Amino acid sequence: MFDQITRRACGAAAGCLIALVAHAAVAEGMTEADAATLAAQWETYNQDSVGSVIEMAPMRTAQETVAADGTTYRLTSLHPGVNRWYLLEIQAEGAGAQRFHFENADAQTWTLTLTDGDQPALSIAGLGSQDSCTPWTGEPSALATAAGSGLPYAPLCGQKIYLRNKVSGSRTNREAVSDFLRENVVFGDKLVNLIKGTFFEDAFLENAETVEDGDAGDAVAALGTAALDRQPVMRPNMSIEVEGAEGGMEAGAWYAVEGNEGVYSSVMKPAYIANSILAERNGANWLDGVEQNADVYLVAFDLAKFEVGYELGTDHPGLGWSSRPSRSGNDWQLAGPDGFNRPDPLVRNGMLSPSLTSRAVAAFAGGFKRDHGAYRFSDYATFNRGHHYGFLSNGVTFSRLIPNLATLYVTLDGEVGMKTWTEADNEMVPNLIYARQNGVAVVDRDPETGQAVPGDRVSSWGGGNWSGSADAQLRTLRSGTCLKTAGGRQFLLYAYFSSVTPSAMARVFQAYDCDYAMLLDMNSPELTYLAVYKQNANGDGLEPMHLNRYMAESDPWGDNGRIPRFVGFADNRDFFYILRKE
Template identity: 75%
Template sequence: MTHWKALVTGVVMTVGHVGASATWATAEGIPAPDETTLRSQADIYEQYSVSSVVDLAPMRATQTVTDADGTVFELTSLHPDVNRWYLLQITPAAGNGISQSYHLENADASTWQFSLSSDNAPALVVSGPGGDDNCAPWTGAPSELEEAAKSGLPYAPVCGEKIYLRNRVAGSRTNREAVSDFLRENVVFGDKLVNLIKGAFFEDAFLEDAETVDGGDAGDAVAALGTARLDRQPVMRPNMSIEVDGADGGMEAGAWYAVTGVEGAFASVMKPGYIANDILAERNGANWLDGVEQNADVYLVAFDLSQFELGLELGTDHPALGWSSRPQRRGEDWNMPGPDGFNTAAPLVRNGMLNPSMTSRAVAAFAGGFKRDHGAFRFGDYAGFNKGHHYGFLSNGVTFSKLIPNLATLYVTHEGEIAMKTWEEGDASKIPSLRHARQNGVALVTRDPETGQPVPGDRVASWGGGNWSGSADAQLRTLRAGACLKDAGGRQFLLYGYFSSVTPSAMARTFQAYGCDYAMLLDMNSPELTYMAVYRQNEAGDGLDAMHLNRFMAESDPRGSTGAIPRFVGFADNRDFFYLLRKE
């Protein structure tokens, strides 16, 4: 990687920036790292192999204080501009015990910042609109941190519910009843329950009077989305569990319909065989479609991104951090536990679940992409360099696996920009600005630089060269999911597509027909791996109901004593996922 000089200089120049997530740079917050420290951290990031995931957080800022008894407290903001994740390490004086690490998550990154006091009795300083509040969750017997660690919750609240301790849990149905009860009893839906985030401690300190922005009605967004370029537009009755407005008699292929009760979300259905012949007949990198995939249902959901935030949360287990079995390792690679130098997230915690403070704003979630073992190249030129092109991923400003040039990348900046592109060497300079990123293979669709039209990616027809994989019996045509971005009518839309049995060529042609600017594969082969659900508040007002893109996906949501528990927002999952939150 290159361009670290520009990266570091840019960060140093923005240290004095005034904003919701920048008060860490003030006297009351964690002191901003100086240029020498940032350059050193950048140099470590750039190494061929590093010792831990913390080394891949080059923007981190650290504060250290020592108690009167010699105990050392070290608090690290892993990405100050993101202001979401902190690492607290407590090291007793020599001979008095072992060091403990705690992965803390800010319950409201737009409201609070954390630092350490330097008094004789160190404490966490929680800074917000109402002033500073001190909290020492490591004191007492048992301490608040000890109780939180034993709670069995993926997110255990401490310090007046302003901070969550991220706990290691099993990424399955384990503890789902405890988590479900916790969410139902504590998270706000409407004004029925106690608000964990903006409670009564400062009373009116959290009063907000935001400027009202009229985003227009659903018809405006439908008009902007347009209709897919199809030669046939019959009315379809899809096996789709998402309810839409105005489709009592069925859904016209290629048209968009507002999702019932979810403002800013829209659904569409089609079959690849309906795509306009002038698209299908093009000899520009995609294969002819066979008779099966021509008649395979495709279900799509679009989100008007002016209304939503996009994020990525890693699963408890997947994608893993070790080596894929696909590429052949060379030389020193055999001495490295993983392509980045490590195979564990420690001391950070991955818990496969949306932070409870976000649950009331959750609108949708979908599975993130390939497991690590499948997320690298076995064949073709990409298998022979860049360590086999292991797909990279980044969450909350922390790189867990480096983003690799040549791969399709969906990313979100800390300022909220959402983009897709094929990652390039020069994109290293973007690292300081990233909040989330996920790579999955190569592009399905890009814009032709000369014509401006969407065209298939240059490896769509290459099975090994594109690492497209297939079903369990090695068939290239299988159930697949993909995503694309589309700018239209002055709006940006994120489209998620569920393809019931297709090759990459059929996916590319579909995204072309819908006018996508860039499209990429997500995961494949089963409804569980291509899971997607849209959420709306339940009738009781104390939780979310999930509407699944396909009814088979509902089988991934376990049932508890109060009914179905939505995957990703109701219990810890072993797979990574993207989530959409309604903007505040």
């Protein structure tokens, strides 16, 4: 019977069927949405515009009960397969509704339900036990105390759930100035672009000292080496500690990161790339002398050992319209490209859940802000409402995934994928837990030869929405990510390019034989931030090791050293995080 219901509800959405069947046990206890409700929610999701982010959770299911005093309680699981985000709505007779965004502290262990009766309660089951919790009772109630705590995650019900609170994300001075100009000064965005072109183009160019005959120690054999014609030893400006590189790191080789099994690091310069790659006339531009000698630092994560997650910043990316594409017709009546411009009643708090901190291995900054995350030029500016980059967290779509865009995604069963999104891929949405789009492919596999080749818009400034300076100078500090298969295992690579064009990015990812690569962010170290964590000296927290030492400026000093961004405090930017598997 369950299989028949899911087939009727999901129709052609194969991913929806997979999600419901594979994760039916997780939702046990919640009132399952019937076939008609699921079908209606999926139809609403696919409409041209919707009224709120809740309607972008097509798998949601809810329970509702009325207490003896007439108060209505409604608990919504936003995606039973994810089992992480819940919305509690409480409405007393004659009063407005109160809404609270809960996060399950352990989605693999606890399930939440709402009990019936004169005095409803949250029932939290797992590990062979079942506890009742009524955080709305008392004076003041635990719920009111949590809401007034100022904590991004306020614990409730024996720390089995958290209340997600609205907080202010941190801003660096450079970001604060840029935001002020955009928000308060006429032609502010043009002025910021002028600053980029004048000061940022090569401001963080790295050119490490090389030692032609140095001994870099043993490379990590599992990943092999990049396709380089030269492999001198480099002494990079990074704080990540690697094994066997006391005299420097051999260009293109991989080294194990100390104290982090399954994490590796590599360094190189585009000038070292094999001429057989650089000489190809396959869509990338020739590299100039500056970017040829600009350091590139990489980190690889063995996905057999790690999980990948994604969290939105308190402010970015936004949900409203980008100023870049032109709007027409009914678009002017919509608050944003999906119909809304606020996440309410959900809360974005820009920080890793405290329940995940003990497994945190690394975090890195996400993609463009909303204003830059859409097209001003080329054909992509003229349809799909300008191709606003989409993103999805914990099974809820905050901005729908748009065809033609490079997409990093994670499915409910933990599969990490990267591809150019298509209309047919929308069937996967019910089976996704995380996704982030950013521009177009930097590298993809040629379907005929199987070789890694530059994306078809790598050399087009407007066509790729690569940004840079106001006069289309593409060379600047950039970050990107790729997926690579080696030795039968899948690796997620993050790369920091100290001053390059998209063409140089493509050549680097080709040299490392990536299956697919995409741009993340650019122009300054805090926007291209990555840190790998180790235990601090006291053994009571995490100490960040930065891919580039400039990134340390994003982490404020605390009593026990630097406080790691995205983990130790809320941030206004979105980020990916890496967790060690349990």
